[in-house]
Amino acid sequence: MNVQFENHLSARVVEVHFPDGLKVTNKSDLAALKTAWSENLKKWHSPYTCLFDCRVLEVSPELQPDFEKLIAFFKNFFMRSIMGFCAAGHPPAWCPFEVIEGYEAAVAKTGLARGAGLQRDLSDLRSRIQIDNDFNAHVMEISFLADTHLESASDVTTLRSKVQNILKMWHSPYSIIFNCVNLTFSEPAAQEFVRFEKFVKSFFCKNIIGYAPRGEKGTYPFQTFRSRHLAAAELEHSGIQSGSVANCSTRKTPSTRSNE
Numbered sequence: 697m698n699v700q701f702e703n704h705l706s707a708r709v710v711e712v713h714f715p716d717g718l719k720v721t722n723k724s725d726l727a728a729l730k731t732a733w734s735e736n737l738k739k740w741h742s743p744y745t746c747l748f749d750c751r752v753l754e755v756s757p758e759l760q761p762d763f764e765k766l767i768a769f770f771k772n773f774f775m776r777s778i779m780g781f782c783a784a785g786h787p788p789a790w791c792p793f794e795v796i797e798g799y800e801a802a803v804a805k806t807g808l809a810r811g812a813g814l815q816r817d818l819s820d821l822r823s824r825i826q827i828d829n830d831f832n833a834h835v836m837e838i839s840f841l842a843d844t845h846l847e848s849a850s851d852v853t854t855l856r857s858k859v860q861n862i863l864k865m866w867h868s869p870y871s872i873i874f875n876c877v878n879l880t881f882s883e884p885a886a887q888e889f890v891r892f893e894k895f896v897k898s899f900f901c902k903n904i905i906g907y908a909p910r911g912e913k914g915t916y917p918f919q920t921f922r923s924r925h926l927a928a929a930e931l932e933h934s935g936i937q938s939g940s941v942a943n944c945s946t947r948k949t950p951s952t953r954s955n956e
Contacts, residue, residue, distance in 0.1 A: 697728040701736040705864040708744045708776075709806045710736070717752025720759050726766055733770060739865045743776040745806050750780035750795050753788040764792045779805060821851060824878075825858050829865055835931060836862065836901075839875035846885035856892050863899050871931045872896065874906035874918065881915050889917040905930055 699718075702711035712733070720726060755763050767778060780795035781802035782788060787795055796802040824844055828837045838859070846852055859872075881889070893904055906920040907927035913920050921927040 697725065697732065699729065699732045701732075703736070703739055704808060705739075705861050707806070707808050708742060709747060709808055710740075710744050711747045711749075713749045714752065718749070718754070719752070720755040720763060722756075723759070723762065726759065726762055730766055730769070737770075737773055740774050743774050746770075746775050746778040747802055747806055748778055748780045748793070750782045750788045750791055751786070753780070753782075753791060755790060757790075760790060760792070767792055821854050822858055825855060827858065827862050829862065831865075833931075834868065834870045835928075836866075836870055836872045837875065838872060840878040843878050845880045845882065846889075847882045848884055849888035852885050852888040852892055856895060859892075859896065863896070866900055869900045869902050871903040871905070872901055873924075873927055873931065874904070875924070876906045876909040876911075876916065876920060878910065879906075880911040881917060883915075886915065886917040893917070903931065 697718075698714060698716045700713045700715065702713065704710070718729070720729075771778075778793045779802060780788070780791055780793060781799050782795050782797055784797045787797065796805060821844065824841045826839050826841055828839075829835075830837065836859075838855075846855070893901075896904070904918045905927050906916055906918055907924045908922070909916055909920040919930075921930065
């Protein structure tokens with residue numbers, strides 16, 4: 697099943713997208729969706745609103761009760777509400793929750809300033825920034841989907857804003873590794889990066905390095921290596937617990953809370 701999740705942690709919204717559409721014709725389809733959705737939920741420790749892709753939603757009549765049970769199941773795990781979106785004039789034949797025509801109209805109802813899952817405007821710096829978390833290796837990897845020259849302090853502020861959203865996923869020390877294939881820095885941006893580094897190091901970050909520099913090594917505000925495997929070899933794994941596991945009082949069991 698081709699399912700993609702876009703997590704807006706600060707706004708507490710999850711977008712669930714199906715680039716090839718969602719067609720549920722047997723119980724294995726439901727199981728695949730449940731597995732993928734459950735995996736994404738490991739990033740969440742607070743209630744969220746779900747924006748669900750209904751552009752192509754087809755559920756066999758005999759499986760509609762099971763699909764409703766699946767939605768009810770996730771409502772018991774942080775999901776505050778769910779709404780679907782479809783193309784204008786093409787609502788699904790059946791859906792157990794509200795469906796809004798038009799992606800942007802649905803995004804607006806969630807409270808988001810804008811969506812992010814359907815398309816990326818690569819002319820926009822924030823959209824070019826891609827962040828991948830390897831919780832088991834305790835590494836956050838930041839790459840850029842197109843040529844990016846961080847020119848000003850404002851550009852670094854944009855980077856910081858996107859990383860700050862992702863930081864809500866982390867509950868243990870980690871390192872940041874930059875893929876510099878498409879990345880270069882101006883001198884003012886490199887100076888501003890010092891403030892960014894100070895910020896992330898106040899939130900569990902142990903080290904920042906990069907690999908495959910496109911520009912001169914001396915223009916990057918962190919140590920760079922020729923290849924990713926050389927950079928990865930420099931990173932220390934942090935702790936014995938996966939960084940995706942929360943370690944906070946909000947995760948106490950009901951029985952523990954009752955004894956307090």
